[in-house]
Structure formats: structure tokens, C-alpha cells
Amino acid sequence: MGQELSFTPWPQDIINGALLAGLLVGMWEWSDLLRRRWVRGSRLWLTLGIPIVLGVLSRWGPFEIPFMIFLVADIALWVMIPHSLWQPLGSTLLIAAVAASATPWSAQRFLEMITITLLSLVLALLIPYLKTLKKRIGLYAAVSSMALIPLIPGRDAISDVLTSITIAGFTVAYIVERADRMRQWEEDIYRAEHDALTGAFTRYGLKTWMGHLSPSARSAGMIIACDLDDFKWFNDTWGHDVGDHVLQAFAHRIRAELRAEDALVRPGGDEFTIWMPNIAPRDAAGIVERLHNAVTTEPYTFPTGSFVLGVSVGWAVGVLSDDTARLADQNLLRAKRQGKNRVIRAPDPSEIAGSRKTPTAQIGWLADAAQAFWAQWSTAAVLTDAAGTIVAVNAAYEQLTGRTGDELVAQKPGINSAGETPSHVYEALWQRLQDGKTWHGHLKNRRPDGTLWWAYETLVPIAIGSQVIGYWGTVQECPAESPVPVASPLSHAASDVDTPEGDFLRHLTFQAVFQPVVALVSESVIGQEALIRPRYHGQILSPLPVFARAQRAGVLVQLDGRCLQTIIQAIQGQGPWPGSQTLFVNVVSATLKNPPRFRRHWQDLCEIVPPNQLVIEVSERHVDGVDWETLTQPYPEVIFAQDDVGAGESDLARLVRWRPGWIKIDIALVRRIGDDRRSRTLIQTLTDWAHDQGMRVIAEGVETESQAAMLRQWGVDAGQGYFWAHPMPQWILQITR
Known part of the structure; x- marks a missing residue:
């Protein structure tokens, strides 16, 4: 009987501890439910409600409340309320609850008051640094040890220890699990609201950001829509890692120019929007220009090299809403259509609905x-x-x-x-x-x-x-004060050659290179385009400025003739022309305007390449307008190709009036098909129309598998570009990839 009496309190102490732990856990869960709907109510419950409930139970409860429960409640208060005002207030109320439970005052109660006060001071200093699970478990273990010290001088130390250990076991496990759950929940929310690559808001994050804005802040603001020009080039040329670095560098620069209350959003890809509350309309244009200069003026430096980034920008002022965002986005599209790397403001509603x-x-x-x-x-x-x-x-x-x-x-x-x-x-x-x-x-x-x-x-x-x-x-x-006749390409007096331009041309040398033209369906080589690489004192130059200088000097026809002779010599040096290949040769319109000269070049070419395997490409970049129909009438036997469609003057008008055998789509248009729906639609439509007119289509500047696949799907006949081969001094008759 004595044994039964001596062991009976132990289970009761454990039960009491479990009940008190359950009370605390239930109160914490109630605060969690309140926090989801009423954040301030949750803080009031943790700060005021728990100390009051514990004080009442300690004073008038059915059994004695151990000191451990106050310590655990103090720890939970500092962990669960991330607010510098509510935390010390809650600790003060818990200390007051400990003092109120004293009946009467004793040395043990005095020791408990000192202990909980010291704990609150330690928590105020250490909580900001206790982020990991191991550190928090260490804190709870230390607090549990501290809680046992005041129990030693008590009348029923063993009972208090058992109850305290039970409370500590349940509540500490709950607090650790809850802290990790909250941290994981906050991380999930952050990942949902922020782009992992750039740290900008996602659409979900923008919604949350908008929810925190006051009505006055929403009513007057600005939305800026940005698009990184030709971003696909970075991915295709240098790989997606460099593309990611470009996005990160852009976001870093733009964020450095924004205020703390502004929002940078990445809806996807290389598009960004900036939402700026409380912006006066008179200040908007200057802000946009400053942001645009910040991300486009200075080059971006990466291990692969330095690049100057072009950014198209459209913006609109007004209420921060989806309607204003659509105006900014429409204006971004206008900026891209008008040449990219520019800033355009959305027109007023009256302009949109008006005569334009x-x-x-x-x-x-x-x-x-x-x-x-x-x-x-x-x-x-x-x-x-x-x-x-x-x-x-x-x-x-x-x-x-x-x-x-x-x-x-x-x-x-x-x-x-x-x-x-x-x-x-x-x-x-x-x-x-x-x-x-x-x-x-x-x-x-x-x-x-x-x-x-x-x-x-x-x-x-x-x-x-x-x-x-x-x-x-x-x-x-016209550079002169009054208009002067534009010099004819046929006029080339000796004095013209004595100009600095003519002196420059006399020191030019030329090398002919060949790039294969590949049938897109079979990937067999169907022809070679002969290209010229000018050199000035050994330095390689771009052909375009060389021909521009020749035009200014009045020796464009002579320069064209030298290039054609260089090509003929290069072909003769490699042996007989392959019977299955078509030769594509560039000729300027000035040469075609001189029939005797062009026919001499034509006959020289036909001596090494059969006429039905010879195509003359004509391109007019920055040259006077040409009546193509009249220009080509003297040469009915010649197969022509219109080169650089998409980069020359009056391309569509020329195609309507003139029917070349081939058209060649310029690299500038091909390069955009990966991320520009309008360019894709244009090439498809142009290809279908050309086929209806009996013309064949070549796409220039093909650099990736995806570009080749899209062009093949649209029915483009052939392509050329670095995807298959770079221009080489020798013919490439078979593609090996």
C-alpha cells in the first residue's frame, strides 16, 4: 500500500504537464488561425491572452502551475511574433503573471522572477541569430536547464520537475516543428512571389505587393514595360548561362535605380515591368529616360566579352491597374516595331480613338x-x-x-x-x-x-x-546648302580617283570566299554564294563601307568589276565548276546600268559556269532608287535574285513590280523568328506568295537548329549560314554535322 501511495503522484504530474502543454499548443494554434485572417488579432492573443490565461490558472487553477510553462511561453512569444514592439510587451506581461501567482512571496518566486527576466534579455539579444534548427534546440535545452534551478528549493521538487519535463517535451517539440513549418511556408511564399533568377516579383508577388498599397498610392503612378532586344542572340551565341547572367545584370542595374516602394516584375522570358506608385505625370518622362540610360549606356562585361544591351521601353501613367499595364505593353510593341532600343509613351485615349x-x-x-x-x-x-x-x-x-x-x-x-x-x-x-x-x-x-x-x-x-x-x-x-545632282555611278573621271576615297580604293586587295547554299528538306548543298573579303594594308574590312566609299568616289563600277574578276580567278584556281552547283554572285545596280560592261563580266562568268547555273544577286542598301523592271529588261537570259529582302529600300514594292528567280531573306529578319511572332508570320506569308509567283526562297544567316526547323516547316527552299558552314576559300560540297 505504501508503494502505491508513493508512485501515485508521478502519473498525475505527467498528466498535469500534458494538459498544460496541450493548453499552450491549443492557444498557439488559435493564434495561427487568427493570423491568417487578422494579423493584429493574432499578436494580441499571443501578447495579452496567453499571459492572462497563465496568470489566472496559476492563481486560481486546480493545481500548481510550474514555472517551466512561463519560460516556454516566453520563448514562443519571441519566436512567433517577429515584431520589436510586441515581443518586449509580451515578456513584461509574463513576468507580471509570474509575480501575480506568488501566494505568498518566497525566495523561490524571487529566483523565478530573476530567471524569466534574464531569459527575456537573452532572447532579445539572441533571437535574430538563432535561425537554424540546431541553434534553437540548443536554446530550448538551455532554457529547460535554467527552469529546473528554481525548482530545487521547492517543497515538492520531484513533482515540479516531472511536470516541467513533460511540458518541455511537448511544447519544445511543437515550437521547433512550428518554427520550421513557418520558415518553410515563408520560403514557399517567397519562391512563389519572386523570380528565382533575378529576384524580381512574379505575377503572384505583384498581386501581394498591390495588396499592401494604399488607395492613394495606386491612384497616381506609372507602369514601365521593358523588353531586352535580341535577347535570343545571347542564348544562341553564348549559351543560356550567359543569357541568365544578362538577365541578372539587367535586373541588378534597374533595381539600383528604383525606390524601395517600387516593384520590379518579371512576367517571363526577357520581359520586365516596373510599377511605380506616387509618380507625378510631369516627372514620368525624366524617370523613364534615366532608367533606360542606366541599363543601355554602359556595356555589360562577362567572361565571354562586353556587350551593349538594347532595351525597348513602353510606358504609361495613371492608375496602377491592368488597363494601364496594357497601355504600356502596347507601347512597348510600338517601340520594337519602330526599331528597338527606344522609349515610347502610350498615347492618350483620344489619340488611340482618333484619326490615327x-x-x-x-x-x-x-x-x-x-x-x-x-x-x-x-x-x-x-x-x-x-x-x-x-x-x-x-x-x-x-x-x-x-x-x-x-x-x-x-x-x-x-x-x-x-x-x-x-x-x-x-x-x-x-x-x-x-x-x-x-x-x-x-x-x-x-x-x-x-x-x-x-x-x-x-x-x-x-x-x-x-x-x-x-x-x-x-x-x-544632301550635305550641301543647295541640292546638287547625285553623281552617276558611270561618271568616274580621273580626278575622282585622285581624291582620298580613290586613294583608299587603290590600296585595297580582295579575297573570294564561298558559303554553301543548303536545301532545307534534304540538307544537300545546291549552290555556293561567292563573297568578297576586302583588305586594306592587310586588315580585313566589311564590304558595305568599302562599296559606300567607292560610290562617293565615283568608282563603284570599277570596284564591282575587280570583285567579279577576283571571284573568277578563285573559281579557276579550284578546277572545273561542279555540275550540280549553282553559283550566286553579287552585282551592284550601277554595273547593270552599263550593259557593255555587265555583258563582259557575264561572258567571263559563263566561260567557267553554265548560264543556267549562274544567279546574279542584286542588293540596294543605301543606293538611289532603281526601276528594276526597266533595269533587267536587257538581260532576259540572266537569272536574278533579290538579295537582303528585309534590309533594302522598297523591298515589297520592288517584288510586286519585278519577278526575280530567287529572293533571299535577310539575316536581320531570320534572327528574330525565335521570339517575334510578326517576323515568323511575315516569312511564312512571303514564302507562300513567292512560290505562287514562281520564285524560290533562300533564308540567310541561319545559325541554329531551331531556326532551320522553323524555316523548313514554312516551306522555305534553302538556307545558308553558320549553322552549316562559315564562308571558306574552298567550296563545301557536302554538309557534315
């Missing part, structure tokens, strides 16, 4: 095509409808005229006129256009700052059947 829709609606498909073609141009170009109203311009035209696309679209080209061009010039202009012919001439213009300048313009009618639907135009500024 009218001209675009009439030939909108052609305007979209023009924007795709003009993306890489440095020549000023303009598209008008049949009434002469501007539908689209490119970046070079904006720069040349000193007016933005917003100012020019829906206006007449006369907005640029100085009002000093004789009326008979305009009469002749419209008479020639009404006759369906190309017009060339000079017009005197004035920029917004008052600067007068002479423009040499080429206007080409665009006709579908017998109906003219619009006009292409290219514009060059």
Missing part, C-alpha cells in the same frame, strides 16, 4: 511588314497611304526629320516642308506618281528647331492590280 487608326486600317498589313523590314535600317524610310498620309516611319526617319513617330503618323509629309520648294516640283512629283512611276528629287525641309536642310527623296507607288494603295519613300540629306 484610319490610315493604318487601310494598309495595316503593309505597315506591319514595313516595321519588320525596317528594324535594322539606317536609311530614313516612310510609308504613306494612297492619300499621302503617313502610316509608318522608321527610327532613321525620326532622327533625320527631328520629329517622333507620334508626331508624324497621320500627318502629311509636308509637315517637314520649309515651304520654299517650288510648286512645279510638287506638280511633277504627283504627276509621275499618278502615272505609276518612281519619283526622285530634292525638297527643302525644316526641322522643329528651325534648321533648314535639303532632302533627296525617292517615292515608289505601291499597287495591287491597277489600284495604288500607298507609297514607299526613302530620304537622304
